[in-house]
Amino acid sequence: MMLLEHHTHELFGKMLFQKVVVKPPFEFPFPVTDNACFLYMQQGNMQYSFDNEAKEFPAKHSLLLNCVTTDKQISNSETTDPVEIVIIHFHPSILKKIYDKELPELLLKPQNIISNQSIEQINNDFLIQKYIEGLMFYFENPSIFQEDILILKLKEIILLLSLTPNAEKIRIILSQLFSRAAYSFKQVVEAHLFSQLTIEELAQHTNLSVSSFKREFAKWYNDTPASYIKTKKLERAAELLLKSDLRITEIAFDCGFNDVANFSKSFTDQFGYSPSNFRLTQKNA
Template identity: 60%
Template sequence: MITDYKKFDLFGKTLIQKVDLKPPFEFSFPVAEQACFLYMLKGEMDYQSGDDHLKIKTHQSLLLNCLNSGKQIQSNDSDRNGEIVIVTFHKDILKRIYDREIPQIFKPNNQASNQSRGAINNDFLIQKYIDGLLFYFENPTLVNDEILVLKLKEIILLLAQTQDAETVQVILSQLFSATTYTFKQVIEANLFSQIGIEDLAQKSNLSVSSFKREFKKLYNDSPANYIKNKRLEKAAELLRVSSGRITDIAFDCGFNDLANFTKSFHGKYGVAPSNYRLKVEE
């Protein structure tokens, strides 16, 4: 379970997170056009994707892309709490901050292009970078967009200079390569977006009626009901671990109407969002 959660947003998206975890915990990465750098401050975590398994120990890190489904980190070691720092590379943010030219590290090289993760052998500079992030988490009033852009560019430069630079380039370059999504990947990538069933059908290259039939076959539920439940579950999680405004949480989870969100939340959990948060804090 999550015992403490802090984050910094850049241009409306989560850029840097610090998560304190008490085992057992499990987190599945949603399919999206992004990659993540994970640094294990304390404890251990197991990374798993299909048959691929890797143990990440204290002060070790992992770089992975989220363009494919099935990626998960977990820990069942009940004796050791964990702390993880996560830096997320969003494709649209990278394009925005590198408005003239994307760095070489994001351009395909001659290596095989299907690698989805890589353990990073941390050097002194990366550890100092993490120390710097911890300073900002302790002093959040000092953080602004300019600093976050600098911190994002800094970790990219550091990763490009590690002995694992080729692996880093293979993984990060996939963000700017053509990617074909499966039906499930389209759903998972857009669960919390402000789009409707018609848009999802279009992204899946299906008519609305064909989309609904395929959805029912795979999820044994209607698209509207399944997506609403997933969004409410995400909202409940954010209410538990963050102090964000309820309006912002509703929007971040895909609801564009606060009254509708409140009514739906009460229908699922039996209390209004504000009362749900108060019950958790008791």
């Protein structure tokens, strides 16, 4: 890896902001530490690898990594054009110090959400882009990057992250810095059985790639995720049809189906009756 530029700013003796310009090919693994990292691709592109699965990471996109767990890496071997990356470090000790009264909601463990997710990509976000452009001014004029400004800029990025569409997943990742409790594979799967999550999203919550998630799922359930989850949703729907007066549309959404027509077809294929006929015939049996 050829390092062309490297600018750093510390807060309370720990790395806070970095601007790195490197010439590919490069490969950078993230060590296990007690902090999380926010990476912004200012120029160029790279790949990030997690659980042996690589994904493209283009310019103006961001990546949030919880470094409490390992097996994460960024790299670029497909071009020789310089790559410019801005990195912001979230240290739990610093966050506790600058929020001396109460941590903001983004850093608190969300209630009733069972997830071990530790990585999230944030697509081109206008507010974050403008924040990074402002940060460039301080890298170019390091003498004015004083402690009070460092604290303000750290609080500003936390506020901006809380305003992104990714806020819930970001909260899951950052809150792990203060609450290290990990959930088992089965706990995560069964907590989301009746959600509308895709298999890819469910894999993210278990902190695995899709391929690893499917292999682990087969070990625990001796079935594919799609087949098992669909069966459980339909079984729950049948139970609700018999034991409640909920409308069929409500039951479909409660059981994790986002399309009533698809729910009706799947239910008919499974039980031989449409949902309305199933309710009628079984209640009168």
